[in-house]
Amino acid sequence: MIRLYDTEPSGSCHKVRLLLSLLGLDHELVPVDFHGGEHRTPAFRKINPFGEIPVLVDGAITLRDSQSILVYLARRYGDESWLPLQPEAMARVMQWLSVAGNEIQNGPNPARRAVVFGRKFDLAAAQKASHRLLTVMDAHLRDRDWLAADHPTIADIACYPYLAVVPEGSVDLTPYPNVRAWIDQIESLPNAVPMPRQPAPTPD
Ligand SMILES: N[C@@H](CCC(=O)N[C@@H](CS)C(=O)NCC(=O)O)C(=O)O
Structure with missing residues (x-):
């Protein structure tokens, strides 16, 4: 299952939500407590040292940066x-x-x-x-x-x-x-x- 570390108001996260939906890909949204600073914690920095969302996890692949995630999803799952x-x-x-x-x-x-x-x-x-x-x-x-x-x-x-x-x-x-x-x-x-x-x- 694809997992997206996400917060609702984020346009960067929305790019990924939009492409996942257009491609009809099942996925799980993992809400990050952005206002509480969860993205800056040592635990979160293990998946993105920059302390930013979105982050996409697809099996063994973990990707940061919305542009790179779009490239990955398009090439892996899109025509x-x-x-x-x-x-x-x-x-x-x-x-x-x-x-x-x-x-x-x-x-x-x-x-x-x-x-x-x-x-x-x-x-x-x-x-x-x-x-x-x-x-x-x-x-x-x-x-x-x-x-x-x-x-x-x-x-x-x-x-x-x-x-x-x-x-x-x-x-x-x-x-x-x-x-x-x-x-x-x-x-x-x-x-x-x-x-x-x-x-x-x-x-x-
Ligand atoms: N280049 C990154 C930028 C992502 C970004 O700026 N994310 C914001 C949320 S929309 C963030 O996590 N900012 C960290 C902060 O403000 O502490 C991308 O496109 O994914």
Whole structure:
């Protein structure tokens, strides 16, 4: 049985939940007490020395990092469409996996963590980075339906969760119609599970 160390509000964990569901793979979610700091304990660092979730365990294989887990699941259990092998096609997917690990992790993610979870990030800088990213993505999606191919790939899965909840970081998605259509399209895939939305924070 595949096990995923997980916490519900995490977009990084959701990438993995989404692909597991799209591929119809039986799995067990192992909830990690994120607010209690379970991911930083010595016991957890034995499965991920970086002290981060998600972590996927499949038999004897333990993997950290959501992008690497998507690569593994796509190659091990998916057909070739999720991660094409032809050099250029694969590189086009990897370009967006890097965006998921960099521009999205440094824009939409901290903006949301600042607004929803009260974490100390530079909100204005994260919002500015989010708009820069969304401008590029909206232009990229103007004449295509999916990020890296003419069909969904793990590039779309990796980029989806934090963009679906970008308004939670007080980043308006209205000016980006192509990104909004792309989000709807991912959520309409057979067996897709939407990224859980958080309630708006209550004012003090
Ligand atoms: N590169 C990692 C990043 C994962 C990540 O940042 N996970 C967050 C939860 S969403 C985490 O565990 N952060 C540790 C912390 O804030 O202490 C991935 O893509 O899986």
